[in-house]
Amino acid sequence: MRLLSSPTSPYVRKVRMVLIEKGLSDAVTLAPGAPMGSEAEAAAVRSVNPLGKIPALVLDSGEALYDSPVICEYLDQLGAGPQLLPAQGAGRWTALRRQALGDGVADAAFNLVMEHRRPAEQRSAEWLGRWTDALHNAAGALEVELAAGDFALDLGAIAVAAAFGYLDFRLPQIDWRAGRPRLTAWFAEFSQRAAFKETAPPKG
Numbered sequence: 355m356r357l358l359s360s361p362t363s364p365y366v367r368k369v370r371m372v373l374i375e376k377g378l379s380d381a382v383t384l385a386p387g388a389p390m391g392s393e394a395e396a397a398a399v400r401s402v403n404p405l406g407k408i409p410a411l412v413l414d415s416g417e418a419l420y421d422s423p424v425i426c427e428y429l430d431q432l433g434a435g436p437q438l439l440p441a442q443g444a445g446r447w448t449a450l451r452r453q454a455l456g457d458g459v460a461d462a463a464f465n466l467v468m469e470h471r472r473p474a475e476q477r478s479a480e481w482l483g484r485w486t487d488a489l490h491n492a493a494g495a496l497e498v499e500l501a502a503g504d505f506a507l508d509l510g511a512i513a514v515a516a517a518f519g520y521l522d523f524r525l526p527q528i529d530w531r532a533g534r535p536r537l538t539a540w541f542a543e544f545s546q547r548a549a550f551k552e553t554a555p556p557k558g
């Protein structure tokens with residue numbers, strides 16, 4: 355299998371953490387995917403995913419899977435070890451909801467990064483504010499969830515770790531830890547996992 359990927363994408367990082375947690379690293383080759391690169395690079399991504407986004411997983415059959423929640427569920431079923439997305443029951447809905455929250459944080463952060471790359475006079479203060487609020491609201495919700503009990507090691511937790519890792523990487527000026535001691539401690543502990551360390555974005 356071939357994963358169209360970039361070392362900086364939070365969604366790719368989520369998939370790569372799933373690969374490691376499920377013992378599947380050797381089953382997948384990482385292929386560079388640059389949706390915002392040259393026209394040729396963007397077209398190469400579109401040839402696999404019509405939405406022009408990474409990650410996209412090309413199976414040995416040639417069929418492609420996207421986007422990251424679909425890829426992660428596929429890999430979860432393929433790999434060994436504890437299920438990261440329970441097949442049924444309350445745990446499934448918690449994992450899926452938490453994945454949506456993590457992916458939503460990644461979406462808001464990615465949008466902020468892209469908006470900041472536009473000329474200052476073209477940036478929307480309203481959207482910058484909405485995306486920043488979404489990040490803080492999500493962090494606040496996770497803080498409340500952690501007060502009720504630790505997170506299981508599931509797809510939700512992996513998505514949340516990937517998203518806040520991306521925030522630290524691209525938007526270190528956003529202090530999502532302030533007033534959120536539980537989320538801060540949870541993230542620090544998760545950061546010790548091999549899957550998190552081995553997928554760290556490049557420095558500098």
Ligand SMILES: N[C@@H](CCC(=O)N[C@@H](CS)C(=O)NCC(=O)O)C(=O)O
Binds near residue numbers: 409464
């Ligand atoms: N919902 C998608 C989001 C993927 C996504 O937005 N990836 C970014 C890279 S971090 C991308 O390819 N963006 C290109 C674009 O938005 O055109 C997923 O979970 O896979």
